[in-house]
Amino acid sequence: MSAPRPLTILGGRLVRPAGEPQPGGLRCENGRIVALGADVAAGDDDTVVDAKGALIAPGLVDLGVFAIDRPAFHFGGIVRAALMPDGDPPLDHPARVRFAAHSGKPDLWVHPLAAATRGLAGVELAELALMRDAGARAVATGRRWIADSGVMLRLLQYCAMLDLVVVVHAEDSALVGSAVATAGEMATRLGLPSAPREAEALAVARDTMLAELAGARLHIRQVTTAAGLELVRAAKARGVRVTAGVTPAHFALSDMELADFRTFARLSPPLRSEADRQAVLAALADGTIDVISSGHDPRGPEDKRLPFADAAPGMAGAETLLPLTLALVRDCHIDLARAFALLAANPARLLGVDAGVLAPGMEADVALVDPARPWLVDSDKMAAAAGNTPFDRRPVEGRAVALFKGGVKVG
Amino acid sequence: MPSPESSASRYPSGRAAFPHRDLLGISQLERHEILFLLDEAARWVAFDPRAARGSDPLAGLTIINAFFENSTRTLLSFEIAGKRLGADVVNMHAAQSSVKKGETLIDTALTLNAMRADAIVIRHASSGAVRLIADKVDCPVLNAGDGSHEHPTQGLLDALTIRQALNLSAGSDLNGLRVTICGDVMHSRVARSNILCLTALGADVRVCAPPALMPAEVEAMGVAPFHDFDAALAGAEVVMMLRLQQERMSGQFIPSPREYRHLFGLTPERLARAAPGALVMHPGPMNRGVEIDSSVADLPDRSLITRQVGNGVAIRMACLEVLTRGARSMEGWA
Numbered sequence: 001m002s003a004p005r006p007l008t009i010l011g012g013r014l015v016r017p018a019g020e021p022q023p024g025g026l027r028c029e030n031g032r033i034v035a036l037g038a039d040v041a042a043g044d045d046d047t048v049v050d051a052k053g054a055l056i057a058p059g060l061v062d063l064g065v066f067a068i069d070r071p072a073f074h075f076g077g078i079v080r081a082a083l084m085p086d087g088d089p090p091l092d093h094p095a096r097v098r099f100a101a102h103s104g105k106p107d108l109w110v111h112p113l114a115a116a117t118r119g120l121a122g123v124e125l126a127e128l129a130l131m132r133d134a135g136a137r138a139v140a141t142g143r144r145w146i147a148d149s150g151v152m153l154r155l156l157q158y159c160a161m162l163d164l165v166v167v168v169h170a171e172d173s174a175l176v177g178s179a180v181a182t183a184g185e186m187a188t189r190l191g192l193p194s195a196p197r198e199a200e201a202l203a204v205a206r207d208t209m210l211a212e213l214a215g216a217r218l219h220i221r222q223v224t225t226a227a228g229l230e231l232v233r234a235a236k237a238r239g240v241r242v243t244a245g246v247t248p249a250h251f252a253l254s255d256m257e258l259a260d261f262r263t264f265a266r267l268s269p270p271l272r273s274e275a276d277r278q279a280v281l282a283a284l285a286d287g288t289i290d291v292i293s294s295g296h297d298p299r300g301p302e303d304k305r306l307p308f309a310d311a312a313p314g315m316a317g318a319e320t321l322l323p324l325t326l327a328l329v330r331d332c333h334i335d336l337a338r339a340f341a342l343l344a345a346n347p348a349r350l351l352g353v354d355a356g357v358l359a360p361g362m363e364a365d366v367a368l369v370d371p372a373r374p375w376l377v378d379s380d381k382m383a384a385a386a387g388n389t390p391f392d393r394r395p396v397e398g399r400a401v402a403l404f405k406g407g408v409k410v411g
Numbered sequence: 412m413p414s415p416e417s418s419a420s421r422y423p424s425g426r427a428a429f430p431h432r433d434l435l436g437i438s439q440l441e442r443h444e445i446l447f448l449l450d451e452a453a454r455w456v457a458f459d460p461r462a463a464r465g466s467d468p469l470a471g472l473t474i475i476n477a478f479f480e481n482s483t484r485t486l487l488s489f490e491i492a493g494k495r496l497g498a499d500v501v502n503m504h505a506a507q508s509s510v511k512k513g514e515t516l517i518d519t520a521l522t523l524n525a526m527r528a529d530a531i532v533i534r535h536a537s538s539g540a541v542r543l544i545a546d547k548v549d550c551p552v553l554n555a556g557d558g559s560h561e562h563p564t565q566g567l568l569d570a571l572t573i574r575q576a577l578n579l580s581a582g583s584d585l586n587g588l589r590v591t592i593c594g595d596v597m598h599s600r601v602a603r604s605n606i607l608c609l610t611a612l613g614a615d616v617r618v619c620a621p622p623a624l625m626p627a628e629v630e631a632m633g634v635a636p637f638h639d640f641d642a643a644l645a646g647a648e649v650v651m652m653l654r655l656q657q658e659r660m661s662g663q664f665i666p667s668p669r670e671y672r673h674l675f676g677l678t679p680e681r682l683a684r685a686a687p688g689a690l691v692m693h694p695g696p697m698n699r700g701v702e703i704d705s706s707v708a709d710l711p712d713r714s715l716i717t718r719q720v721g722n723g724v725a726i727r728m729a730c731l732e733v734l735t736r737g738a739r740s741m742e743g744w745a
Contacts, residue, residue: 183627189438191538191559191603194627261539305517307537309558 012051028364028407059365072384074411077400101135156214226279245291248324298386364407425743467497492727566604586613594653
């Protein structure tokens with residue numbers, strides 16, 4: 001492929017790693033950012049884009065999606081997606097990892113997360129080094145927790161040797177059993193199988209302790225309870241190499257959404273109490289949570305138009321990731337720079353890719369964002385492969401109005 | 412046959428008395444709507460089908476009993492209720508295995524809908540399944556039990572039975588009545604519907620269960636939780652026992668049936684701790700010698716268990732009759 005013409009974006013507001021956005025523009029050459037600031041000028045051969053006052057932001061890096069859904073990702077300003085290994089068959093073989101790593105190029109970069117264990121069964125280690133060299137950017141336990149602590153320790157030690165982050169799902173599987181909701185008033189009223197929220201803290205406690213023992217890098221993809229977040233906070237304070245993520249569902253919704261058995265609100269981990277939601281907001285503000293991801297998992301009616309407990313968990317989250325995170329800025333929980341750290345810089349650093357921040361030398365993954373543009377989430381009109389959003393009919397603000405991958409316009 | 416408007420003076424006229432197309436749960440009902448159904452049922456209790464031959468209010472209407480979970484008693488009760496009202500009653504036994512996966516449950520609902528039933532009675536093993544079907548059909552839907560969620564006609568028939576046993580007049584609620592519900596509250600739709608119905612009527616409800624069978628934050632439903640059955644019984648005027656499912660009797664929930672009886676079985680000695688003359692109820696089928704001793708279950712005057720069954724038919728007649736008033740173009744119900 002011949003090198004694209006250089007790209008210059010002018011007349012926007014640059015999102016910086018800290019502080020308020022600054023008026024200016026940026027210039028990209030050969031897929032990389034070469035200059036940015038107030039005095040950037042376009043070259044003669046450049047493609048010039050007028051940002052018309054929009055935010056010039058790093059393209060979003062979505063750490064932990066279950067499907068490659070290009071239209072939804074581009075709608076949501078996402079240029080890189082870390083693919084969970086839970087496909088059928090799972091990403092537990094180097095050839096499948098290599099295929100997945102190339103599946104989105106050039107306009108969407110897929111970063112496969114290698115299955116930690118064969119078949120994600122939690123018993124035998126998968127060929128992690130071979131998968132790393134085939135393009136896996138990290139290792140993940142998938143939708144499930146590894147129940148066997150011996151396997152988990154050996155996995156963490158092995159990944160510490162390979163310097164691969166281990167992405168985990170933190171719910172004690174024996175305590176969860178067949179639960180589909182968090183124990184509490186709502187589950188009790190609806191008569192749904194439920195598990196205590198402590199199932200998360202138990203898993204966080206064990207995994208952070210084993211990561212500390214192994215000297216491994218641990219990323220807990222979703223931490224959704226006050227007790228779980230407190231354990232992450234404490235582990236970080238004593239120097240454990242742990243990071244935590246969350247999806248907008250757990251900072252924007254509580255288990256009240258389960259009323260009327262709405263299966264679009266059937267998620268894993270399940271929605272929590274309002275007190276836990278508040279704890280997630282506090283953890284976003286104080287830095288305990290490092291990553292906001294979409295958990296994008298489009299599910300059609302065959303998976304969702306079922307009785308609640310029989311429905312599959314998951315939400316189509318790619319389109320709502322950006323506006324719901326920007327709502328945190330509007331509500332003064334975090335500032336704009338931190339929003340993009342959560343959406344781009346931190347996940348990019350975790351995956352070890354030169355992206356996620358706007359700086360010379362970085363990949364030219366750029367989203368032009370109108371943070372005030374209002375739109376209505378409508379499950380019937382989603383760009384995603386399916387409309388299973390728990391945010392249906394919610395008015396939101398913030399849209400990616402243009403998207404560039406490696407300096408080339410992709411959306 | 413009694414006049415349909417016999418309770419007209421106490422309730423809003425026409426549809427305003429019961430403005431719901433479906434009966435999916437007690438949780439959807441206001442106190443006065445519960446009382447309306449109880450009063451409507453009271454007149455069916457005295458109904459003599461032989462004397463009333465030829466005056467079938469639901470003649471020409473089709474009622475489908477779609478049971479996705481095995482049931483003998485409830486199905487029979489709904490079938491008799493429909494037939495006493497003169498409706499054509501069709502029973503559909505859908506094997507659970509064939510409808511659990513995929514779109515089939517919705518497809519079944521659409522099929523039922525296409526047959527243009529005038530009411531559909533549904534039982535299903537999953538909480539919320541009846542509502543899911545109700546959203547897809549055009550006729551009234553009655554919940555005959557969905558998972559661990561609700562079994563509204565059971566809650567209503569139990570309230571009716573209590574009212575009858577206490578000789579309370581039409582329109583009476585159960586204000587201040589002390590009721591103890593004991594057993595597997597966690598998995599019981601009967602318990603949930605009874606809690607909702609009894610608390611809506613002003614009763615003072617206690618629930619008693621071992622911790623593994625007590626739902627979280629049940630006190631938010633307005634009841635007092637107990638693990639000590641003796642303490643829960645003190646002063647109780649009604650004792651409602653729940654059925655313990657066989658598969659939960661030995662193992663993770665309960666060590667053994669006899670140990671369950673030791674702590675939670677309603678024995679004559681235990682019943683003596685309740686208020687003098689306390690009434691005994693059980694939704695059936697009973698595990699005699701486990702949650703309830705035969706000598707208690709068969710107490711004349713105090714055990715209401717067979718009366719519950721009889722009232723079940725009356726309640727289901729009332730619900731079917733009220734919910735089909737629109738279809739029958741009754742004045743004020745169109």
